[in-house]
Amino acid sequence: MLTVHVDSRGRALAVKGAWIADAGPPEELLAAHPGARVRTWPGILTPGLVNLHGNELLEEAYHPDPREADELGVEPLTGDALAALVMDDVRWGASARRGVQRMLAHGTVRAACEELHNRAVRDAVRRTGLALMGRIGRPGGTPSLDPCAAGLPVEFAAPRERHSAARFAVFDVRDEAELAERGAGTCVATVVDGRLVHRRR
Structure with missing residues (x-):
């Protein structure tokens, strides 16, 4: 089943199995995949x-x-x-x-x-x-x-785009600057190979 992950900043990823099937604005992905399950997250969707x-x-x-x-x-x-x-x-x-x-x-x-x-x-x-x-x-x-x-510049994985591996994270912050300030304890979800491996309760 295809799942569309949507953040609060207007980013979305459509995930099918272990891969990103599509990436773009939520309205475009939801129109392109009308039967998809939708997961809406607070904050920003990042490559992890x-x-x-x-x-x-x-x-x-x-x-x-x-x-x-x-x-x-x-x-x-x-x-x-x-x-x-x-x-x-x-x-x-x-x-x-x-x-x-x-x-x-x-x-x-x-x-x-x-x-x-x-x-x-x-x-x-x-x-x-x-x-x-x-x-x-x-x-x-x-x-x-x-x-x-860690006292080092924060490094992100490679950007997630169509046909790349479905590995990403969502942080409940406004932007990357707030993430660096508040830390990765703000993570609300982590997806690895299309599987939701962490979800903050």
């Missing part, structure tokens, strides 16, 4: 964010299970806190899945990584659908689930 700290967030941090919150808190554990944990493949894989879900909840559709060396992490990330892109060396800044809080 690139998180430059893929290795740091997925292989060098532990994302606690909500059931561990009383003991470990909810923020990613790194350094000595990570070193104090007993980590095996099962725990690394579960951490990576939670890490990816938290990245998706911040509108990230692509993570920049050097090669992922931890097989359990690599396999878990591959199954999530999060796109990976290469990088050389560490990007600087501070690793954060919110790319707007």
Whole structure:
């Protein structure tokens, strides 16, 4: 079934399966696809964010299970806190899945990584659908689930247009300047390969 995603700024994407079938003003897409399901979102529809700290967030941090919150808190554990944990493949894989879900909840559709060396992490990330892109060396800044809080220029994925992959995010802000100011916690929806993988409740 074809779905038309519409934002508050007059942008719309028609999604069929894992691909963008059409892009343009909502009135044009709705006229061209009269039987489509329509999802209307507050804020701006964007190509989604690139998180430059893929290795740091997925292989060098532990994302606690909500059931561990009383003991470990909810923020990613790194350094000595990570070193104090007993980590095996099962725990690394579960951490990576939670890490990816938290990245998706911040509108990230692509993570920049050097090669992922931890097989359990690599396999878990591959199954999530999060796109990976290469990088050389560490990007600087501070690793954060919110790319707007990393202390680096905010990077967006490639623009979404007809026949491109259906990967994008919607943020409840007026424009990109407000997004940079308020951060990616304003994400209301993230779509990966045509699937709604995050929706703010």
